[in-house]
Amino acid sequence: MLDTVRVFTKIDETTFLKIKSSSVTACKFREKTREIFYEISSDNLKGSYDSSLFVRADTGEKYGFYKDYILIVEGSCHKLMFGQNAYNGFYDLELVVGILKDFVENAYDIKLPPYEKWYLQRVDISKCFDLNNQKRVINYINSLSNLDFPRRNLKYYIDSCIYFTGTTTTLKIYNKLLEYKVHDKSKLLKTDFNIEDFENKIKGFVRFEVEIKKKKLQSIFEKLNKAKMRNLYCKDFNYEMLEIVWCEEFMKVLKVNYSDLKKVSNKITVKNRIYKNFDKAYATSLYNFYLSLVVDGCKSVRKSTPKSTYYRKIKELKDLGIDFTSNKISIVYTTKSDFIDIFQMREVV
Secondary structure, three states: EEEEEEEEEOOHHHHHHHHHHHHHHEEEOOOOOOOOEEEEEEEEEEOOOOEEEEEEEEEEEEHHOOOOOEEEEEEHHHHHHHOOOOOOOOHHHHHHHHHHHHHHHHHHHOOOHHHHEEEEEEEEEEEEEEOHHHHHHHHHHHHOOOOOOOEEEEEEOOOEEEEOOOOOOOEEEOOOOOOOHHHHHHHHHHOOOOHHHHHHOOOEEEEEEEEEEEHHHHHHHHHHHHOOOOOHHHOOOHHHHHHHHHHHHHHHHHHOOHHHHHEEEOOOHHHHHHHHOOHHHHHHHHHHHHHHHHHHHHHHHHOOOHHHHHHHHHHHHOOOOOOOOOHHHHHEEEEOOOOOOOOOOOOOO
């Protein structure tokens, strides 16, 4: 789903002055001559559930519009309207920008340009997955503490969050319930938001979020259009294009570690799984067969084992999720509490 976006559009001087008169203005100037270098007017508009929408009126030089003024709007349409961003979200960028545009127009009693004239600077794509309870979410978050992403710094907070910052994207994986309690609960306590129902619903949610920055958006545009643009129109992007970035970025961080996340080097785990699924006598036979595969290799064991027996036991090990192809002893797929496949699992909607 779409979450936070940062967009801007050109505005006329009348609109600029009207917003400026209602905003906080910061400026840089030389004390001796009182020469003003720049002025920035900004404001935070409150939604139904006290989620802020950042609004800033500025001159256009920074964006190449030397004779124009611009209006920057940044925020989560999802939070602004519903007070939360865990489910029931938006997947249409035009709809999101339109809602934010209407909100600003109503707040300042102004008229802003149509969607076709808005530019995109940042967009967050997020997906929540339901692991049913907090224990599984915590186990999963903590299992990712050894992840690695080339040229990115990993920040890990036990039980809560893991994220990688970068110049093109920032990836975040976090415990939705804990994140909500830190950032949103205090604001929602002052409203009619049904906190109890919401917390019960999200207590098993883990959230995967990619913040797509302007540099990445420019790269996407250039690849598709074989052209460079300093400012990128919102109309040139859609959710499908942005979702591909979500998939590609998480695949980068997970692909090297994917098999490692699915495996655990624990001889006892292998043995317990086999003995849990078969009676003692047969489990002993199957476990010894597994050890032979790991120590002697599949080729050697196949030569010394009847064909039907060999392939039957191979199938049984595969059905249990046990990997016997490594020369490292006792490697086995972990339980679902330690691993989820975000590329196959259904997103919470």
